[in-house]
Amino acid sequence: MRLILLGPPGCGKGTQAQRLTDKYGIVQLSTGDMLRAAVKAGTPIGQKAHDIMARGELVPDDVVVAIIAERIDQPDARNGFILDGFPRTVPQAEALDRLLDEKGLGLDAAIELKVDEGILHHRIQKRVAEMKARGEAVRADDNPEALEKRVHAYRLQTAPLVSYYRNHGSLRTVDGMAPIADVSAAIDRVLEAPKDKARPAKPAAPARARSATRKRAAPAGRRKAAKRVSKAKARATGKARAARSARKRVAKKTRRKAINKARRRG
Ligand code: ADP
Numbered sequence: 001m002r003l004i005l006l007g008p009p010g011c012g013k014g015t016q017a018q019r020l021t022d023k024y025g026i027v028q029l030s031t032g033d034m035l036r037a038a039v040k041a042g043t044p045i046g047q048k049a050h051d052i053m054a055r056g057e058l059v060p061d062d063v064v065v066a067i068i069a070e071r072i073d074q075p076d077a078r079n080g081f082i083l084d085g086f087p088r089t090v091p092q093a094e095a096l097d098r099l100l101d102e103k104g105l106g107l108d109a110a111i112e113l114k115v116d117e118g119i120l121h122h123r124i125q126k127r128v129a130e131m132k133a134r135g136e137a138v139r140a141d142d143n144p145e146a147l148e149k150r151v152h153a154y155r156l157q158t159a160p161l162v163s164y165y166r167n168h169g170s171l172r173t174v175d176g177m178a179p180i181a182d183v184s185a186a187i188d189r190v191l192e193a194p195k196d197k198a199r200p201a202k203p204a205a206p207a208r209a210r211s212a213t214r215k216r217a218a219p220a221g222r223r224k225a226a227k228r229v230s231k232a233k234a235r236a237t238g239k240a241r242a243a244r245s246a247r248k249r250v251a252k253k254t255r256r257k258a259i260n261k262a263r264r265r266g
Contacts, residue, residue, distance in 0.1 A: 001026050001080040002105060003191075004087070006161055007113035008154040009147065010123040011176045012183060016113065017084040019184055026080035029071055031064050031088075036139070054140040056149030058088060058157060065095040072099065080108075089157045093164050110165035111187055113176030120151060 001024045005013040017028045035053060038046030045067070049059045068086055071077065087093040100106060121144070128142050141150060165171040172190035176183055 001082075001191075002100075002107050003080075003082045004107065004110040004165070005082060005084050005113065006110055006158070006165070007115065007176055008117065008120055008158075009150045010120040010127070011113040011115045012123075012180065013084050013113060015180060016111075016183060016187060017082050020082050020187070023188075024080060024082075026082055027076050028084055029068065029077070029081050029086065030084040031059075031067060031086040032084070034067055034071070035059060035064075054146065056141050056146035056153065058153050061089055061091045061095070064088070065092060065099075068096065069099055087161060088153075090160055090164060093161055107168075107170050109172045109191060110161070110168075110170045111190065112162055112165075112171060112173045113183065114173055115176040117151060119177065121147060 003020065003026075005017055007013050014030065017030065020026070021028045035046070035049045039050045039053065040046065045063060048063065052059050064086060068083070072081060083096075087096050124142055124147050128138050131138050131142075141147070162171060162173075172187075174183060174186040174190060178186065
C-alpha cells in the first residue's frame with residue numbers, strides 16, 4: 001500500500017498516518033519529522049532548513065525530493081509507505097511520479113483531509129498545550145506568525161495538488177472535521193471502495209461543445225434533408241417577395257393611370 005496524506009497543518013495527517021502504519025504494516029514517511037531530525041543533528045540539510053522551517057516557509061523542492069528518493073529505497077519501505085507532508089508542491093508531485101515510475105510502482109490513493117481553516121489555530125494551540133504538558137519541546141514553527149505562513153503556503157503551493165490527484169484519479173476526500181475515530185473509519189471506507197467507484201465522474205462537456213458534438217454526430221441523411229428544407233424555405237421566401245413587389249408595381253401603375261385620367265378631364 002502506497003498512500004499520500006494531503007491537508008493543511010493541524011488537519012490530523014500525523015494522527016491518521018500513525019494509525020494507517022499499524023493497520024497496513026507500512027512505514028510513515030514524514031518529511032517534517034525527517035527535516036526536524038536533520039535540524040537537530042545539525043547536518044548540512046538541517047542547517048539549510050532550520051531558518052526556513054522556523055519561518056513557516058517551504059524547504060526547496062530539490063532538498064525534500066532527494067530526502068524522499070533516498071528514503072523510499074530503504075528496505076522497510078518495500079512493503080509500502082504513507083507519505084505525510086510530501087508532496088507539498090506540484091513539482092514535488094511530478095518528481096514523485098517519476099521516482100515511482102522508474103521503480104514500476106504506483107500510488108494507491110492520495111487522501112485529502114478536508115477541514116475549515118478556522119479550526120487550525122485552535123488545533124495547533126491544543127497540540128502545543130499537550131506537548132508542554134508532556135514536557136516535550138514545542139516546535140519552533142508552532143506559533144501564530146509561523147502558523148499563518150504555513151497555512152498560506154498550503155493554500156498557495158499545496159492545495160493545487162487536490163486537482164492534480166483528482167485528475168490522476170487517485171484522490172479520495174474525507175471530512176477531517178469529524179472526531180478522530182470517524183475520520184479513521186471514513187479513510188478505511190474510501191480505501192476499501194472499489195477504485196472505479198471512488199473515481200470522480202467525468203465532468204460534463206460545456207453546453208456549447210455538447211450541441212456542436214450533436215451537430216457533428218447527426219447522420220448524413222438527416223443533414224441532407226435539413227439542407228433541402230432550408231433551400232425550399234429560401235426559395236419560398238424569394239417567390240413571396242417577388243410577388244409582393246409585382247403587386248406593388250401594378251398598384252402604382254393603376255394609381256398613376258387614374259391620376260392622369262383625372263388631369264385630362266380637367
Ligand atoms: P505541518 O503539516 O504541521 O505544517 P510538517 O511537520 O509536515 O508540518 O512540516 C514542517 C515544516 O517542514 C514545513 O513548514 C516546511 O518548512 C518543512 N517541510 C516539510 N515537508 C516539506 C515538503 N514536502 N516541502 C517543503 N518543505 C517541507
